[in-house]
Amino acid sequence: MSAVSLSRLQCEHYASPLGIEEATPRLSWRFAGNAADWIQARYEIKITTALPGQSPAAQEHYSVDSSDSVLVPWPSHPLVSQEAAHVEVRAIGRDGSETEWSALDIERGLSEWAAVPITCEEQPVDDAKRPFRVKTTFNVPPTFTSARLYVTALGVYEAELNGARVGEEYLAPGWTSYKHHVVYRTYDVTASLTPGDNVLGAWVGEGWYAGRLAFRGGWRNNYGTRPALIAQLVVDGKIVAATDASWSWSYGAIVSSQFLDGETYDSNLADPLWSTTKSSSDGWKPVNTLPVPSAKLMATQSPPVKAVDFLGPQEVITTPSGKTVLDFGQNFAGVVTILTEPPMKEGEIVLRYAEVLEHGELGVRPIRGAKATDTIILGGKVERYEPKFTSHGFRYVEVTGWPGVGLLDIVGVVTHSAMEWTGNFKSSHKLVNQLHSNIFWSTLSNTISIPTDCPQRDERLGWTGDIQVYSPTLNYLFDGSGFLAGWLKDVYVDQQALGGNVPVTVPDILDEFHNQRLAVWGDVAVLTPYDLYQAFGDVGILRQQYASGKLWLESGVVRDPRTQLWHPDQQQLSDWLAPKAPPERPGDAPTDSLLVADAYLVHTTRVFAKTAALLGETADAAKYDAQADNLTEAFYAEYVTPNGRVMSDTQTALALLLKFGIYPKNSAKFTPEEYAKKYGARLAQLVEKDDWKVATGFAGTPILLDTLEQVGELHHAYRMLQSRDTPSWLAPVLLGATTVWERWDSMLQDGTINPGEMTSFNHYALGSVAHFLHGVVGGLSPLKPGWREILVKPQPGGTFTWAKTSHDSPYGHISCSWKIVDDKLNVDVAVPPNSTAQVELPGLSKVVGSGEHHFSVPWTADPRWPPKGKPIAYGADPSDNWEP
Structure with a gap:
């Protein structure tokens, strides 16, 4: 038996490939096994297709000489509506070894809909809509082979078939931009049907479609006033039930169920048999039908909300x-x-x-x-x-x-x-371990259908800035490929409706914010697709969102005609919720808001040039690369003195310039390397001056510790990480936090809640520090998109004596664990087949192939640890409050 196997065969980014949207789905497979230096030379695919109720076609067999194993092209004919394909794949290594065959059943979704939306009586427009039930009875022939339920709602639904719940999904079908996209699910209900009469029903609620959303009292009926069900049940290719005027409706035990306010349930009205043939027809009335929505009915790669x-x-x-x-x-x-x-x-x-x-x-x-x-x-x-x-x-x-x-x-x-959990981290530092757990739980809490800001208050919106800064961390902890790819489709359609401006929240319901064009938030159109490409190696996501990114740069950004930087009259949130911003003015950050916006504009333009080059858009690549150079020159004329002093002398300003590599190419005074050295030294001075307290908000925090490592100030990065003083990452942990807070001091030391209105105890944005934990403390990061080439570079520091991290990449399971024993750094690395790793350790630089590797190198602790700081005249002594 081969020492290599295929651990997961996948279609596009679907968790379950039943009812997919794509006619020619790309295929991917992960590898398992510890074979040394194993590289795929060839792969074979066998495909057997069948239409509902028909015999399978002859098996097709393909052999492709390629080492590619992620998102390889579909080799067969395009699948039509409801067509099934049984796919088998095996890989052959350069050494001639073969994996066992791995199988996957794929089925195309529904193209022809006979169903129409059905609803109850008209309810008062300005009130909460009471959930209702709809049902129909239908007949199934004595023999059949397969049955599929295709279902969605204008609102939320829970389907029942013969008295049993269909599927395990909560809040289905989720929140999309209902004016443009309505997503449906496909359920295999073959085992739930019996010959003869069957009953199909569903609860329908207002959900995001018609319910109250957002703050300041909120808004109802953001997409419509009448929740409705759309469902079609197909047996062996024939429609046996579809929502139409023949269905019936009735209220039930749920008196009210609102997303923000909760549910009222009258147990006296419960009827557990309502969706069975034993139910009574008393109180049931003919449904009302609604026009077919103009929005596209489509399958989604985003996994369903589940327990x-x-x-x-x-x-x-x-x-x-x-x-x-x-x-x-x-x-x-x-x-x-x-x-x-x-x-x-x-x-x-x-x-x-x-x-x-x-x-x-x-x-x-x-x-x-x-x-x-x-x-x-x-x-x-x-x-x-x-x-x-x-x-x-x-x-x-x-x-x-x-x-x-x-x-x-x-x-x-x-x-x-329910995204696949793909990333782990543990270390010798118990409080940092709790911090990482808090980050994990905040990610869980804020990925209910869309990436949200918080799960508890009158908001829970898809703020674009939050996920823009957090997506690299999300994509390590979870397989966010399908989740974010689906959400980004809504970014584009909502952006088009605003003439190019990216809404601050997607789906977009905040009409009063439509005139706000915000850097950091709007830059999600360019940066998040690129982050997805880096994490999953999917050039397709860059192509899908290319028009969105271009539209943002061409029509979304409001420019100063003199410099082509952001127009100075444009309000910006920029380094939102910086610690020194007062509770009543959370956007009043020390760093100039336009400097942050313009640094992002330079960076976003440069990234879009890279995107264009990857897609073969050579004219655009040259255009935006030159534009980024010109913007850099304008930025330096605006914000940097001739001697290299940045106008906003803050942690955020310096971190942005360093992390984004914003240096002029034609400076007469300094080279880019000299600028980097100058900024790095100043950033270290500011960090020390601030007693290693975090002084950054949404723009600076995600990159701060990584930037300190980048400029050779790792001892300062670890000192900030281990700080106990507020604001710091560990201060909330010491106060008992089990998730990441919106503010560093959401809870004050005396047990009083921060008086600011923005006081959530479950926000993931500041948890982007996990990127440092995974890549620097743990030592894993992608060297090439999709992790085909891995950088293994653990950098111990502070009081850490061991750490371990792992990630299930598109190629397979990667891990790095290290431990300091006396004067040795012992490192164990696992590299999946078909991948290589660049290992960088003190005194060692080596490329290794797949398999398990052990390294032991001499270790000398950083003599700069712990940084002590310099006393300030007439001021308090430097803080020594860090967690060993």
């Missing part, structure tokens, strides 16, 4: 005011399930959710206008109840109306778009 974990409460707390609060021990996003039958038979149980306690009581002020409350009206069965169409961000649940509620009565359901 990924279950957390039981860890403690029952009685608050100073006598309230009962369950502490789940972890801040997360999702819902709860009632596990037992409460002893009361009348009254109601009220569940209120919050992330923190403030002086022993539920801290609800940070959730602002979100009620975040579930109410259960008693009288019927309550056991196994969980809300359908809401979501909460919480650690604590205040329970009223249930005396004696205990730890075994309620469980928390953790939900997120």
